[in-house]
Amino acid sequence: MISKTFNRYIWLLNMLLQHRRLTFEEISCRWKDSCLGDGRPLALRTFHMHREAIAELFGVEVECDTSSYEYYISSSSQLKNDKTRQWLLNSFTVSNMIEAGRNMKDRILFEEIPEGTEYLQTVIDAMQRKKELKIDYKPFNGHQSIFHLQPYAMKVYHQRWYVVGYLKEQEGIRNIALDRTLEMELTDDSFILPNDFDAEEYYAHTVGIFVNDKLKPQKVVVRAFGVHVEYMRSLPLHFSQQEIRTEHKEYSDFEYQLCLTPELTSQLLAMGEKIEVMEPIGLREEIRKRLFAAINRYK
The missing domain is CATH 2.30.30.520 (SH3 type barrels.)
Incomplete structure (x- = not known):
């Protein structure tokens, strides 16, 4: 378990990310009421030490607006765009939650993580x-x-x-x-x-982990129906996702630049009747054959 001091850094950072702007008095009162605290307000000297630690650990500054004496994260977008730091923050936040919820262990459930x-x-x-x-x-x-x-x-x-x-x-x-x-x-x-190896570029046109150097990215168009449109908007299948048709009330079309890998096919099949593959024709036919094969299992 991470230290209580580190827990405070994570708590303060998440509090400012969530509420955007808070005075020191508001931060101190929220800490007093937090299940991570000891029932006492946060000391001003301790607060400034935590500000410095957050800047060193996560590369973001807790600035003060002198016109309102409110504190805020000056570069929250930088943190959100840094996948490594964002993953670390999420991991530490989970650890914080576990620390705070020791008496609620039966009410906080996690997915099983494989070995390795x-x-x-x-x-x-x-x-x-x-x-x-x-x-x-x-x-x-x-x-x-x-x-x-x-x-x-x-x-x-x-x-x-x-x-x-x-x-x-x-x-x-x-x-x-x-x-x-x-x-x-x-x-x-x-x-x-190798100087020419770039991890982001290596996975740029694939869904999942499978990469075939012989495959070239193609335009893929997926039609989503009903409430699944909102799911696709909030959690894109791939970062290349573009919504290209929105005028219809019952569905919306999303376009991607992707290599046609087995993992892409599996992901699309997992969405079942919520989507329809429109392009390319070869992928559409592959999905169609796989769906009929699944139906035949139940005959």
Whole structure:
């Protein structure tokens, strides 16, 4: 569990992100009533120390508007656009919630996270030191193997951690799932991170974790129906999502630039009757065949 002092940083940052502007008196009173506090107001000196810590840890400033003596986050958009810092804030917020809710453990439920997180520190160490990893690995649909991976980047997808890098045994860039890793060790063999490798670019045209260098992105148009339109707006299938048709009351069309991967097909199938694939024709027919195959299971 993280320290109580760190919990205060997270509490203060989230309070200002939520309410946008608060005077010190308002912050102090809210801390007094918080389940994380000890029933006493927040001291002014402690508050300023927390401001400095937040700037150092999360790269955002807690500024004061001298005309109203209200405090606010001056660069909240910067924090929201920094995926790493945003993920850290979310993780620490969850930890805070657990700390605050020890007497409500049966009322705060979490998704089960697969194994593999014990290897995170080793992977990060290898990335920083540019050292190869020796991995004893067993995929779901294959045999147990020993791999030598040069780790380039990491990605979280569907509660699982993945490492992407050059896999010597397959002579190409591949993904390794940490929850399917049996053993991992840092080797003395160094590698050079390619100057042209960009993790964001590598996954730019794919949904999920699967990348096929031979595939080119295509225009994909998906029609969403009813309330699912709002779900698509609030949680886009992919960052390239653009709403291109909104005039119809019963549905709306969304356009993407995507590679046609198995994971994309699975994601679209999971939406069932809530969506209809309009383009490209090949993907539309694949979805249609898969849906009929599913119906045939029940005959």
